[in-house]
Amino acid sequence: MPWNDQNKPNNPWGNGPNQQQPDLEEVVKRLQEKFSKIFGGGSGGGSPGELGKGAIIGGLVVLLLLWFGSGVYVVAADEEAVVLRFGQHIDTKGPGLNWHLPYPVESVEKVPVTRVQRLEIGFRTIADGQNRKISQEALMLTRDENIVEISFTVQYKIKSPSDYLFSIARPTTTVRDAAESAIREVIGRTMIDDVLTTKKAEVEVEVETLIQSILDGYESGILVTTVKLQDVQPPERVIKEFKDVASAREDRERAKNEAQAYANDIIPKARGEAKKMVLDAQGYEKEVIDRAIGEASGFESVLAAYRVAPNVTRKRLYLDTMQEVLSKTDKVIVDKSVAERVLPYLPLDRMGGKVEVK
């Protein structure tokens, strides 16, 4: 069969038509039947030469169509297509249905421009929520020669498809290398306490800027969108000591708070006590002065009455008092002349109380 021979010129035209071999055969068969009718030959009749001629022409037409058809391509929404003519970049196409001159004249490379790609440095996600640490990448030295363990992610996308394709080889490795180098450079000029506490955001920005400038230096066509520190901590060997510092800091605050609580307890109490003292004194003041005024005016009243009849009043007051006093006491009445001799022998202690000699 001549068909086998005539298939040969297909081969340089690539895989496209070959993959469609079954269709091709079907089409060719149908064409063969048509041609047979046109040229008056019945099916299976006619000379092989005439049949061959018609089939060759038909086959070539079909092949030509298929060849041109192989230039149709679709650019997805997140892609851009770089068109190469004989290996030379001539055009960049956006999403949609497009056509290029078929192989070997033109070819197309699709680049996912809007897709954000993510790199993990210092760790790898092995399953959902589970990470494996890569110490070799994560451990680095700080400015004050401490070792710190940092894992982070870099997100990037392609800002220039042509640079991405034609300026650099191995883009992923390029980003990874730049990121590893950049973080070490930035951490190398930062103090460990800053890295661990306040300056994380600054480190992120600095690393991002640095990676971008390295990548721009390579004209890589890559745009770094985010650098995110995942985990920043002291190495395992010294983590206990770092935690102790944190708890010491808390201890300090607690000691202060306790002292402050003590102060807050005693000062108001003292203030209360002080107020009480002053108020007591003021009460005393009122008390003694009022009593003095009262007593003084009482005395003046008695004095006024006394002046009316001094002798009688004196006598009365004296006798009233003596009556009152003596009515309550035990009495021993002794003549004065006797008293001096007797007194020492009186069992006064048994009589109890005080002795008064008048």
Added chain:
Amino acid sequence: MNAKHLMIILILLGGALVTNMCAFIVDQREQVLVLQFGNPKVVVEKPGLHFKLPWQSLTRFENRLLVQDAPPNEVITMDKKSILVDAYTRWSIVDPLKVYQVARTEAGVAARMEDMVRGKIREVLGQHTLAEIVSGGEDATLRVKLMTAIRDKADASAHELGVKISDVRIKRADLPLENSEAVFQRMKAERNRIAKEYRSEGEEAAKEIRAEAEKTRKVLIADAYKNSQIIRGKADAQSTKIYAKAHTKDPKFYAFLRSLEAYKASIGAGTTMVISPESEFFRFFNQSGK
């Protein structure tokens, strides 16, 4: 008819073969060296369709920026310490002819360049101490300067190889094992010191706050005591004045009255009094009605 067909097919095939042997495509990503019986003839850098003589052959070279990531390299520093340096090189082929002459292939020239860069790294870093390389010493940007110096030196030598070195960057400069041990020890000591400092600071602050509070309390109480004593003293003085003012009107009567009161108050039940019948109280005791 058959012979004619065969002729056409043969011509077509022949044409395709000649085209295949003479035409060649240079991709944007590569540059091509055309060789005639192994002798370099011409370098084609421009991408597109090109032609050559059928007996000439092609060697293709990368036109993009290439990666060369050598394994970590031990460097002896100026202070005779060893350090592991992991650096990568970004390079490109600028002169395919030279590359072909020197090393034939891209891989060959890459190996040579790697050796050369390693030498430059040793040369530059060897002029600095371990501390300087690791953390920059006094100069925080020293690392960048070192990388630039290595790059410049390497690039200067790279011309002989037909390549250009765009960047040499230190990814890692790790301390040798025994040294990291020292770092860990130092970190521990430092943390312990800081922890102690925090705790002492806490104690200091607590003591100060307590003492301050005690002082405030003492001041408050003392002040109040002072004020209350002043008030009491003034009150006593005033009451004394009031008494005196009244009593001076008849001091003798006051003494009499006050004495009587005192007797009443001080002599109570249980007191035994030895009284002479001659006392004032008994003035009429013996003289009834006289």
